Amino acid sequence: MAAAPLTDGAGFTRSYEDALAAAWERWCLRQERLRSAAGHGAGRADEPGLRYVELLLKKGMREEACDRLRGLVGQEPENTAAGYLLAVLRGEDGFPEEAAGLLLRVLSQDPQHVKALNALGTALRQLRQVEQAEACYRNALGLDPSFQQARINLALLLKEGGRLTEAEEELDRGVACDAASVPLRYNLANVLQAQGRSLDAIEAYRAVLRLDPDHLDARQNMLFALHYAPRFGRRLIFAEHLKAARTRPFRPAPGSMATASRPRGGRVRIGYVSPDFRQHSVASFIEPVIREHDRALFEVFCYANLPRADRATERLQGLAEHWRDIHGIPDAQAAAMIAADGIDILVDLAGHTSGNRLPLFALRPAPLQVTWIGYPDTTGLKAIDVRITDAIADPPGEEERYHSERLVRLPRVFCCYLPLDAAPPVTPPPCLETGRVTFGSFNNLAKVTPEVIALWSRVLHAVPGSGMLVKAQPLGDAGVRRRILALFEAQGIMPGRIELDAGQPTSQEHLAQYRRVDIALDTFPYNGTTTTCEALWMGVPVITLAGDHHASRTGATLLTSCGLADMVTTSEAQYVEMARRVAADTGTLASFRSDARQRLQRSPLLDATGVTRELEVVLRDLYAEMRAERE
Structure with a gap:
C-alpha cells in the first residue's frame, strides 16, 4: 500500500525541496x-x-x-x-x-x-x-605566492615529469610560508618517498599526522614506508598498525554496519576488492586465480576501485562473473552494495597500499573477511579475520603475535605468478660477451636504502671488475642520481662501475633490460616480489637475504618454490659469498638461463590451477568453520 502524503516523510521532503x-x-x-530594467548590465x-x-x-x-x-x-x-x-x-x-x-x-x-x-x-x-x-x-x-593550491599542482606536475628535486624545492618553499598546511606537508612527504628517501618521508608523514591525526592517506603511506628501513622492528611496526586501526576512518558510526546474511546453500560467493585490476604487479598474481576458480563451487565478484580501465582491466573483467565499479562511491554505499550481493567471503588485495578500501571492511559487509597478496603485513583491523600466507613467508609460531588477523598458510607458496605473454626471449648472460659480471636491481627505489647499497658495494668489492645496473623510474631526476652515486662512492665504489637507468615505457622493453644483467641482487628488509618473478622468468638468478618478517622473506618463499633455496641467504656475509660464487661460474649462469622458463613452469609459483585449488580448500574450510561458530 502506498504511503499517505502526510506520513511519506521522504516524499514530502523532496516535494518541499523542489518547491523551494x-x-x-x-x-x-x-x-x-529588475536589475536589467534599472540599467545594470547582465x-x-x-x-x-x-x-x-x-x-x-x-x-x-x-x-x-x-x-x-x-x-x-x-x-x-x-x-x-x-x-x-x-x-x-x-x-x-x-x-x-x-x-x-x-x-x-x-x-x-x-x-x-x-x-x-x-x-x-x-x-x-x-x-x-x-x-x-x-x-x-x-x-x-x-x-x-601564498596561493598554495597552485604550488601543490605545480609540484605534482613536476613529480609526474620525474623532476622530483624541483618538486621538493617547490613544496619546501610552500611549507616555509605556511608550516601548518596539511596538503603542502603531505605532498612533500610523497615526493620524498618517490625519491626513495623513506626515513625522511616517514618524518614528513609524522608531521602531517601531528596536524591531522585522522589523515588516512598520510598514515597508510607511513605504515608502508616503515617496511623499507631496517631500523624499524616488528614490535614498532605492529604497534603503528594497531594505532592506525583506532583512528576515525576505521571507526564505523553507530548503525552503519552493512552485514547481510543469506541462506546457506549454493556456491560460495567470493568478492575481491582492489585498486589494481589494471596493468599492475598485483594483477599478475590475482588474474590466474580468478581465471582458475572452480565455478561449480565459487561465484566470483570483483569490486574495482580504479579511476581508469586499461587492457588488463578489460581482461580481468572478462574473467569475473560479476564486476562492480566502486571508484568514487562512499564506503557506506560500497559496503551496502557488497552486502546486497550476498558476499560470503570478501578478500582485500591492497592492505594499506594506495587506493585501498579498508575502511569499508570496517563496516563488515561480509561475514568472512580476508586480506591477501597486496600488502606484506597485518592490516591491524579487527574486521579482517584472516591473512593468507605460507610457512616460509610467515613461519608458524613466530608471526602470530604481530598480527591482528589469524594467519592461514597455503601448503606450498602464498601466491602464483602469471608471466607476461609478450615477454621477450631469454638471452645468454651478458658476461659471456662483455667479459665482466653485471649485477642488477630493478626494484622500487624506496627499497634501495643506504644499508642495501652498503651490502651491494661489498659484493662489488668481492667481484673485481664487476658492475651494477640499478633501474628505477626516479633515477631520471639528476638530484636522485647524485644521491645514489654518492652512497656508492661513500663505500668506495666509483661512479664508473654503476649504471643508473630510469626505466622504459612498456613492459616488454622493461623485461628486455634483463639481457644486461647476469645476477640480480635482492633488496632488504623489503624484498622484491614481482621483480624477482620477472628476473627468474628472464633467466636471471636472484640472490636474496631473508629476514624475520613477510616483507623480508618473500624472496625466500619465491626462490624455494622454484627449487632455488640455495640462493636464499640469512646473513650479509653469506649474501656476499653467494654472489661471489655465482659470479665466478659463468658456465652455470649460461645453463641457468637455458632452463629458466621450464624450471618456473614446473614450479608451484606458476601452478595456477594447483594454488587456486589450495586456496579454495582453505577458504571453504574457513567459511564452514565460521558458519558453524555462528550457528
Whole structure:
C-alpha cells in the first residue's frame, strides 16, 4: 500500500525541496529582470544566479547547474564568475578542452584571476600540454605566492615529469610560508618517498599526522614506508598498525554496519576488492586465480576501485562473473552494495597500499573477511579475520603475535605468478660477451636504502671488475642520481662501475633490460616480489637475504618454490659469498638461463590451477568453520 502524503516523510521532503528550488529560481529571475530594467548590465546580475547554481549543486543536479551557468556565461557583459565555475565543473567531468576554452575567455577579461590560471594549468595538464600548464601555475604563484593550491599542482606536475628535486624545492618553499598546511606537508612527504628517501618521508608523514591525526592517506603511506628501513622492528611496526586501526576512518558510526546474511546453500560467493585490476604487479598474481576458480563451487565478484580501465582491466573483467565499479562511491554505499550481493567471503588485495578500501571492511559487509597478496603485513583491523600466507613467508609460531588477523598458510607458496605473454626471449648472460659480471636491481627505489647499497658495494668489492645496473623510474631526476652515486662512492665504489637507468615505457622493453644483467641482487628488509618473478622468468638468478618478517622473506618463499633455496641467504656475509660464487661460474649462469622458463613452469609459483585449488580448500574450510561458530 502506498504511503499517505502526510506520513511519506521522504516524499514530502523532496516535494518541499523542489518547491523551494522553484521559488528560488523565480526570485532569481525576478531580480535579474529588475536589475536589467534599472540599467545594470547582465554581467552584474550574477550573484542571485550563482546562488541558485550553488543550490542546484547541493541537490546533486549537476547538469542543470551547468546549463544554468552556460546561460550566465552567454550574457553581455560576460560573467567571469560563472565562466570560471563552469570551467571547473567541466574539467571535473572529464572535458578539459572545453574547460580550457572557458578559462581562456575568463582570463581575457581578468588576466590576474589566479584561480582561473590555476584551473587552466590543471586543464592543460589533463591535455598533456605540460609546458603550458607549468607556465600557468608559475604565473598564478607570481601573482599570489601564498596561493598554495597552485604550488601543490605545480609540484605534482613536476613529480609526474620525474623532476622530483624541483618538486621538493617547490613544496619546501610552500611549507616555509605556511608550516601548518596539511596538503603542502603531505605532498612533500610523497615526493620524498618517490625519491626513495623513506626515513625522511616517514618524518614528513609524522608531521602531517601531528596536524591531522585522522589523515588516512598520510598514515597508510607511513605504515608502508616503515617496511623499507631496517631500523624499524616488528614490535614498532605492529604497534603503528594497531594505532592506525583506532583512528576515525576505521571507526564505523553507530548503525552503519552493512552485514547481510543469506541462506546457506549454493556456491560460495567470493568478492575481491582492489585498486589494481589494471596493468599492475598485483594483477599478475590475482588474474590466474580468478581465471582458475572452480565455478561449480565459487561465484566470483570483483569490486574495482580504479579511476581508469586499461587492457588488463578489460581482461580481468572478462574473467569475473560479476564486476562492480566502486571508484568514487562512499564506503557506506560500497559496503551496502557488497552486502546486497550476498558476499560470503570478501578478500582485500591492497592492505594499506594506495587506493585501498579498508575502511569499508570496517563496516563488515561480509561475514568472512580476508586480506591477501597486496600488502606484506597485518592490516591491524579487527574486521579482517584472516591473512593468507605460507610457512616460509610467515613461519608458524613466530608471526602470530604481530598480527591482528589469524594467519592461514597455503601448503606450498602464498601466491602464483602469471608471466607476461609478450615477454621477450631469454638471452645468454651478458658476461659471456662483455667479459665482466653485471649485477642488477630493478626494484622500487624506496627499497634501495643506504644499508642495501652498503651490502651491494661489498659484493662489488668481492667481484673485481664487476658492475651494477640499478633501474628505477626516479633515477631520471639528476638530484636522485647524485644521491645514489654518492652512497656508492661513500663505500668506495666509483661512479664508473654503476649504471643508473630510469626505466622504459612498456613492459616488454622493461623485461628486455634483463639481457644486461647476469645476477640480480635482492633488496632488504623489503624484498622484491614481482621483480624477482620477472628476473627468474628472464633467466636471471636472484640472490636474496631473508629476514624475520613477510616483507623480508618473500624472496625466500619465491626462490624455494622454484627449487632455488640455495640462493636464499640469512646473513650479509653469506649474501656476499653467494654472489661471489655465482659470479665466478659463468658456465652455470649460461645453463641457468637455458632452463629458466621450464624450471618456473614446473614450479608451484606458476601452478595456477594447483594454488587456486589450495586456496579454495582453505577458504571453504574457513567459511564452514565460521558458519558453524555462528550457528
